[in-house]
Amino acid sequence: MEKVTVIGAGLAGSEAAYQLAKRGIPVRLWEMKRLRKQPAHTEDTFAELVCSNSLRSDRLQNAVGLLKEEMRRLDSLIMQAADATRVPAGGALAVDRHLFSDYVTQRLKAMPQIEIVEEECRDIPEGPCILASGPLTDGELAQAIAARCSGFKLHFHDAVAPIISFDSIDMEKAFFFSRYDRGSDYINCPMNQQEYDAFYDALVGARLADLHEFDRDANIFEGCMPVEVMAGRGRMTLAFGPLKPVGILDPHTGKRPYAVVQLRRENAEGTYYNMVGFQTRLAWPEQKRVFSLIPGLENAEFLRYGVMHRNTYLDSPGFLQADYSVAETPELYFAGQITGVEGYVESAASGMTAGISLARRQMGLPPIDFTGCTVIGSMGQYVSRGLGGAFVPMNANFGLMDPLQGKIHGKKNRQELYVQRALSTLENLVPAVKGEFYEV
Numbered sequence: 001m002e003k004v005t006v007i008g009a010g011l012a013g014s015e016a017a018y019q020l021a022k023r024g025i026p027v028r029l030w031e032m033k034r035l036r037k038q039p040a041h042t043e044d045t046f047a048e049l050v051c052s053n054s055l056r057s058d059r060l061q062n063a064v065g066l067l068k069e070e071m072r073r074l075d076s077l078i079m080q081a082a083d084a085t086r087v088p089a090g091g092a093l094a095v096d097r098h099l100f101s102d103y104v105t106q107r108l109k110a111m112p113q114i115e116i117v118e119e120e121c122r123d124i125p126e127g128p129c130i131l132a133s134g135p136l137t138d139g140e141l142a143q144a145i146a147a148r149c150s151g152f153k154l155h156f157h158d159a160v161a162p163i164i165s166f167d168s169i170d171m172e173k174a175f176f177f178s179r180y181d182r183g184s185d186y187i188n189c190p191m192n193q194q195e196y197d198a199f200y201d202a203l204v205g206a207r208l209a210d211l212h213e214f215d216r217d218a219n220i221f222e223g224c225m226p227v228e229v230m231a232g233r234g235r236m237t238l239a240f241g242p243l244k245p246v247g248i249l250d251p252h253t254g255k256r257p258y259a260v261v262q263l264r265r266e267n268a269e270g271t272y273y274n275m276v277g278f279q280t281r282l283a284w285p286e287q288k289r290v291f292s293l294i295p296g297l298e299n300a301e302f303l304r305y306g307v308m309h310r311n312t313y314l315d316s317p318g319f320l321q322a323d324y325s326v327a328e329t330p331e332l333y334f335a336g337q338i339t340g341v342e343g344y345v346e347s348a349a350s351g352m353t354a355g356i357s358l359a360r361r362q363m364g365l366p367p368i369d370f371t372g373c374t375v376i377g378s379m380g381q382y383v384s385r386g387l388g389g390a391f392v393p394m395n396a397n398f399g400l401m402d403p404l405q406g407k408i409h410g411k412k413n414r415q416e417l418y419v420q421r422a423l424s425t426l427e428n429l430v431p432a433v434k435g436e437f438y439e440v
């Protein structure tokens with residue numbers, strides 16, 4: 001059988017190689033770390049966790065927790081490694097990063113179907129291939145990818161404001177209104193002086209995310225100043241800048257607020273809103289703490305936190321299909337953060353989908369559609385379709401899944417239904433997927 005090339009033994013490439021190999025497909029896995037490391041990597045082993053040792057929530061009521069369970073049921077190598085090396089972390093799944101990485105490396109090295117090439121891959125090879133070179137892809141490979149994108153952009157940086165689920169905004173406090181009464185496109189969160197002062201003090205005292213050397217160059221984000229930097233220029237800079245209340249009347253009071261945080265619609269359905277002018281480098285827990293002080297956002301669900309960092313990712317909608325294959329050349333797949341999924345687990349999940357899909361293609365089997373009823377399928381749909389506006393990398397969240405039928409009251413009830421639907425959808429698929437297992 002023809003060998004499949006997998007480029008990069010990170011979270012996505014390791015999972016993809018495993019899914020292919022266990023189905024009996026020969027794999028050539030390229031990993032360059034022994035010769036050259038990308039700036040965030042320090043170890044020679046595979047599936048290195050470059051920052052936190054947490055794979056986030058393990059609770060089913062959370063989309064990334066449900067995604068983990070789906071991956072376990074599909075026999076994920078990354079989840080086996082995580083479960084075998086977990087350390088106590090409350091409701092989160094945290095791991096001993098060295099044991100985790102060693103586990104993945106040893107399992108892949110022991111698989112007879114996998115040939116490991118510890119060199120830098122400089123071009124996209126002919127034939128079936130999964131490209132999983134990660135968010136710091138650079139050099140000749142990055143140039144080859146950019147050339148292959150044919151009209152679709154390859155981004156090298158990511159500077160976005162947090163995205164919040166509409167459901168979680170308290171509309172008793174917030175209100176729809178466009179400045180100068182020109183419609184109702186924006187959600188406005190009004191602040192009085194006391195609320196503004198409390199928010200301001202928390203913002204200027206908040207902790208920043210740890211920055212790597214490659215993220216320090218402020219010039220790459222031209223015209224895009226972090227909200228905390230702007231705040232640092234003076235107490236009233238935000239109130240006269242992005243939070244200015246000019247032309248806005250609060251219908252609850254009939255008065256102009258002291259300051260206003262505006263949220264702009266991110267998708268056609270109006271289920272996602274971004275915080276206007278809030279691109280930020282604050283650490284994620286600090287974003288939750290500080291931005292939840294804004295009236296109306298006390299219980300905000302952050303579908304994506306703000307970031308400003310190096311991140312190589314494709315303009316995937318239209319370029320990639322939901323199984324992460326390139327629409328024009330379906331033998332070529334991408335996987336991992338480079339596709340526009342965000343996070344360790346999401347990267348591994350995309351590697352899983354790409355690996356299963358390419359294995360089935362090689363075996364002459366029809367494709368498996370995980371559908372928008374599962375988290376793993378909804379991530380593929382997001383990457384291939386986006387939300388309609390500018391495409392930004394995204395974590396797993398229930399808002400990306402197919403909507404539930406009918407009006408379901410209560411967040412808890414909705415979450416339970418998402419979980420039930422996802423697991424029963426998968427139950428119907430798993431025998432088909434498991435049928436291809438090749439024991440090693």
Ligand SMILES: Cc1cc2nc3c(=O)[nH]c(=O)nc-3n(C[C@H](O)[C@H](O)[C@H](O)COP(=O)(O)OP(=O)(O)OC[C@H]3O[C@@H](n4cnc5c(N)ncnc54)[C@H](O)[C@@H]3O)c2cc1C
Nearest residue numbers: 008010011012032051052120121133134336337343344347
């Ligand atoms: C600095 C930083 C911190 C992050 N922190 C977190 C976090 O705390 N939590 C979280 O959930 N997500 C985090 N992420 C996001 C993301 O989850 C990780 O980057 C994740 O490792 C992505 O998985 P991946 O498989 O796409 O890429 P990677 O895990 O980076 O794997 C890519 C692999 O490809 C190899 N490679 C690249 N080019 C070549 C080549 N030309 N030839 C051969 N091999 C090559 C690399 O050496 C690497 O091993 C972070 C990202 C960055 C950049």
